[in-house]
Amino acid sequence: MTFPENLKAREQYIYDNILAGNFDAEWVPLEYTSGGRTIRLNVMSDALKVDGVRVNVSAEFQQKLADVFDASLLTAQVVDLIYTKADKRIDPQPMPISSSVEAMVKHSKSVDLAAGELSSGQLVAPVGKHWILDKRLESFASNKPNRACTYGWHFVGLSYKGIKGYSTASMLNELGPSQRVSVIQQNTCGHDLLHSDYSQICQLVSQTCWVNGEEKRFSDLLQDPVLSYLVTSSGATKITRQPGTTPFVGTTVLFPVKIIANSSAEVA
Numbered sequence: 001m002t003f004p005e006n007l008k009a010r011e012q013y014i015y016d017n018i019l020a021g022n023f024d025a026e027w028v029p030l031e032y033t034s035g036g037r038t039i040r041l042n043v044m045s046d047a048l049k050v051d052g053v054r055v056n057v058s059a060e061f062q063q064k065l066a067d068v069f070d071a072s073l074l075t076a077q078v079v080d081l082i083y084t085k086a087d088k089r090i091d092p093q094p095m096p097i098s099s100s101v102e103a104m105v106k107h108s109k110s111v112d113l114a115a116g117e118l119s120s121g122q123l124v125a126p127v128g129k130h131w132i133l134d135k136r137l138e139s140f141a142s143n144k145p146n147r148a149c150t151y152g153w154h155f156v157g158l159s160y161k162g163i164k165g166y167s168t169a170s171m172l173n174e175l176g177p178s179q180r181v182s183v184i185q186q187n188t189c190g191h192d193l194l195h196s197d198y199s200q201i202c203q204l205v206s207q208t209c210w211v212n213g214e215e216k217r218f219s220d221l222l223q224d225p226v227l228s229y230l231v232t233s234s235g236a237t238k239i240t241r242q243p244g245t246t247p248f249v250g251t252t253v254l255f256p257v258k259i260i261a262n263s264s265a266e267v268a
Contacts, residue, residue, distance in 0.1 A: 003051070003101045007196050010101070011061045017050045018068065018253055024049040025069075025255050027206055028123050032081055032230070039230040040210045041218070043074075043082060046118070047111075047127045047201035054108040056099065057202045059131035059148035059193040063242035068253050071204040072218045073133045073242060075232045076151050076169030076187045078205055083154040084175060086125040090114040092153035092160060092184055093128075095198065103198035126154050128201030129185050133222065134169075135234040136189055137243055146244040148193045150200065153184035160184060170233035193244050 004010045017023055027042035047054040048065070057065065059073075066072055074082075083089065093110040095103060107128070115124050129152040140147040151169065156179045159165050165182025175181055207218045211227060219240040221231050228236040241247070 003053070003055075003104070005101055007058070007099060010055075011057070014050050014055050014057075014061075015064070018065070019251070021253075022050065023255075024052070026120065027256065028121055030078075030081055030085060030123070030205075032085075034230060037212055037227070037230060039221075041078065041231075042206040042208065043078065043123070044203045044205075045121065045123050047203050049108075052108075053105055054111060054127060054201050056104045056107075056128075056196050056198050056200050057131070058196040058200070059191075059242045060245055061196075062131050062200075062202050062204075063193075063245045064248045065202055066204050066241075067248035068251055069204060069255070070207050070252060072207055072240070074130050074203065074205055075133050075222070077231060077233045079130050079132065079152055080154070080168045080170045080181070082123065082203075083125045083181065085123065087122040088115055088118065088124045089154075089156075090124065090126070092126055092155055094153065094161075094163070094184065097197055097199075099197045107198040126152055127203065129153055129199045130203060131200060131242065132187065133232075133237070133239050133241070134187050134189070135232070135237040135239060136187065137239045138237060140189060141243065144192075146192045146194075147189045148191050148195065148242060149187055149189045150191060151183065151185055151187040153199075154181055155184070156181060158182060193242055 025048050026045045028045040030041045030043045111127050132149050132151045134149040166186045169187045209216050209218050221227050222240050225236045
């Protein structure tokens with residue numbers, strides 16, 4: 001069976017394969033220290049794959065998958081960290097905009113070619129653009145409650161193949177002053193939660209995380225006036241899931257997590 005062209009049918013195909021265990025995903029640790037606190041997250045090492053293909057998702061569907069995986073959409077700051085701390089950094093792979101299966105498969109193959117052979121546990125970026133949780137979405141709560149925020153496609157330099165780059169949202173740049181990190185896609189709320197195209201992949205962060213070794217929930221940190229700076233640069237926010245979605249409960253899918261040297265870590 002192949003991916004359906006109809007987007008809703010395609011999402012159902014992806015979901016059915018996830019329930020059947022026919023998907024590729026792996027949690028890997030991502031650690032960051034600031035203000036005397038160290039946060040350790042588990043993030044997907046790569047985009048979610050079904051049939052070996054990095055699938056495109058709408059923000060609505062990605063939130064459903066996040067619920068199923070006991071995970072959260074990323075924030076711009078976590079996306080920045082994924083890039084700066086990636087084991088393998090590659091160039092963005094932009095193409096003419098399309099939501100077709102052909103474009104989805106072509107983009108995934110382009111990422112494969114750029115990344116080369118990857119070992120288990122290697123964090124690779126960027127592998128697409130991300131639907132993220134962003135404080136900007138609060139301003140749409142009353143008049144456009146179904147807005148979604150997209151962000152990503154990091155690279156080193158001021159422009160990429162003639163495309164102007166923008167500063168990273170969190171201003172985190174651990175590659176050094178001579179290697180400025182930019183993004184093609186600013187954190188922008190120009191689409192609704194049903195939009196889907198080849199570039200919008202699914203890469204999530206586990207809800208379970210640790211601050212100075214104490215277990216926390218990622219969604220709780222987003223709202224915490226003291227600790228939110230560890231996961232977002234725009235301050236504490238009420239946006240802890242994709243606006244316009246209802247929590248999806250009753251189904252949980254687990255997948256491997258890397259064994260790391262901490263007693264509170266999960267074991268694959």
